[in-house]
Amino acid sequence: MNISRKIIHIDMDCFYASIEMRQNPTLIGKAVAVGGSANQRGVLTTCNYEARKFGLHSAMPTAQALKLCPQLVLLPVNMSLYKEVSAQIHQIFQRYTSIIEPLSLDEAYLDVTHCQHHSGSATWIAQAIRQAIWNELQLTASAGIAPLKFLAKIASDQNKPNGQFVITPEQVADFISTLPLKKIPGVGNVTNEKLKQLGFHTCADIQKSEKHFIFQQFGKFGQRLWDFSHGIDEREIEVNRPRKSLAVENTLLQDISDLNSAEMIVCEQFNKLIFRIQRNWADTPLSEFKKLGIKLKFDDFSQTTLERTMDNFTQENFLYLLEQIWQRRNGRKIRLIGINVHFPNKKVTTQLNLWE
Template identity: 70%
Template sequence: MTASFSSSTRKIIHIDMDCFYASVEMRENPSLAGKPVAVGGSPDERGVLATCNYEARKFGLHSAMSSQQAIKKCPNLILISGNMALYRSVSQQIQQIFQRYTSIIEPLSLDEAFLDVTDCEQHFNSATWIAEAIRKSIWDELHLTASAGVAPLKFLAKIASDLNKPNGQFVIPPEQVDDFIHRLELKKIPGVGKVTHKKLLALGFKTCGDIKRSDLATILQHFGKFGQRLWDFSHGIDNRKIEVNRVRKSIGVENTLLVDIDDLHLAQTMLDELFEKLKFRIMRNFGDKPLTDFKKLGVKLKFDDFTQTTLEKTTEGVTKAYFVDLLSQIWERRENRKIRLIGISVQVPEQKVTKQLNLWD
């Protein structure tokens, strides 16, 4: 089965800013150039990195790493607490550049977005040239670099934007999609984490071509609902549209366990890392909202039979103690089954908040 394309094949661009927060800080303070720089929370308060520049990445640093661990790996790291108001302002300037080419824009965060330029008549309707023009404008006007992926399928555009970083772009033309997907390693597909990738390899699946040689029933048996996405992507099927009015209603993190567990105390210790990652994602997406504004919390468990359950509760705000309490309550639904995944989430408040809180509180 091969991907099918019509004369109206979509032209999708995924723009991803290069180490955005750190790059903005380096632009504001040129003396940081050539030095390892990260934006993140205090290592004394169990903070995490929001991002780091490429000099820091040479030491093995990455986003969501604990600041304490980052300092150990890179003692000369320049750790900056961050300025969310500035980052949001720059992000809005980037969005204005996007608007020159299309109104079909789906922001994923402050530093990345999908653009549908299928009907854009500028630059002879060439998505490749449009992406180059956008990146040039971002550099000329904002002195920041961006990478781009261009493809007829949404998931491929996102994968492509990471293939020529930093300050580059990668194009997958329609006629090359089938061959590209056939050779594509499954670990590059969005949503395939370390645990899923390890399981895929154990079953003999390394590339999308391996999935295509299998059968859907087998994939669904081993990977449940996500197996359908693996199957579709491996066959060049991705009909998701660019969601212009995409409003994030919740934000969460989860951990698929290397080994299924049935011990509540062990599960509670895993909440430490999940809670820090959740705070990091809240900061990254809603840094101007205090944690007390996120009142509806949720805990999710997936069992070894692939069924799952969720428990939500309205609280006084995000605290680890509330999540521990929810976990204890939902644990009673286990019924002797083992746990293969633990997740926690918060519902995003609708009302606007005028109060400012430190990014890392």
């Protein structure tokens, strides 16, 4: 376990909505969301904490959000402004380290292991970065500080909004032992339900289990689950990580064999994929995303993929691909479904986290 590194995860608070409220202070105190319009199958890219009190959240269909919160102030995505502010934030990061891995416009990892500012204290460096963001841009950020990458990300969520949380090398083992498995990046609702059904609730439960059993139950993801639960995360901060595609996938709580169930899952994934495109590529029309793909993993852990260049980025086209790939099932049940889209053929300037 490499506990000599000093990693900071910075996560801006309600980034798009916070920028809009900064630009228009009359919005402060109101339920505000940024996203696509309801009549165009839009989804929310972000919403402020007032809106979250009504149950609103990122990737929620806009039509559903307006039903839950009729007084919602819905604003269109102003991507050029958000990119400009993101660049200003990264200029602040650069004062402390050049080892920066952007996950999106509002989120990044920083390796400050060799930073000499503030006596080399990662805690003080994170505090200084957050203070500079507030002083210069009037925006709040939360931070997580830890020697392991995944722990820094978990820590940044501990004291949101406008807070930070530190996990020192000496605290790693104790923190991990009591860590709920649902907090581990990549553990969604379905995986968490399966874990609970198997009697796994915390990392300590995984530590007491047999490695081969975890791999058998969770396949490739079992390796990450096992490693993280044992405090192992050797991933480096990737300074240059261009993405060629975005994907959404779900390991199913129960294997399925009927097409109707699979179609419902793909429809939900389609909304999440739109959210991720709107969050970072809102200045590119959806019509430019033409290369679509779908993946199935079967109950024997084999998998198959199908990609096609289609006339348009639509839910119907993903369902068409599902019907085509479904013919490869040969009586097997499905344990995972994923959909993806390739970026248009132009220079990728935004760093994106593939599965986030």
